[in-house]
Amino acid sequence: MMVVENTYTPYYNHIVYSYPSDVRRLWKQGKVLMLDIRTPQEYVAHHVPGSVLIPMDYLEELSHYFSDKEVAVICEHGNRAYYATFGMPHLYRRRAYYLAGGLQAWMYMGYEVVRGLDEGAKVWKELLNSQSVRSRA
Structure with a gap:
């Protein structure tokens, strides 16, 4: 029996389709930035500890914040994250991991989540407060 841990797309070799266990291992090793692309309200309800909130609507505008890092892109069910990684591959100069199943799969596995605002929301x-974003908000 063969176990598939990660899959790479032939079109974008810097994007990896990953499962919660793989992303968590990389996160625990400090190898990826957890990039939460949900709304601020969803982030407050529950998020991965230490994840950085940048809602999907602002990804292109604020990609300079994470473009030099390896990121795991996460949302609630995986749909927005799929679009944000495979639909916008130009945003990531380094490797981007798509978290299959989103936070629902993460929580189903029993992995850690926290509530409220923390350091990751402070970035947001x-x-x-920056001038370029305030005009849109």
């Missing part, structure tokens, strides 16, 4: 608040 600082970006909201």
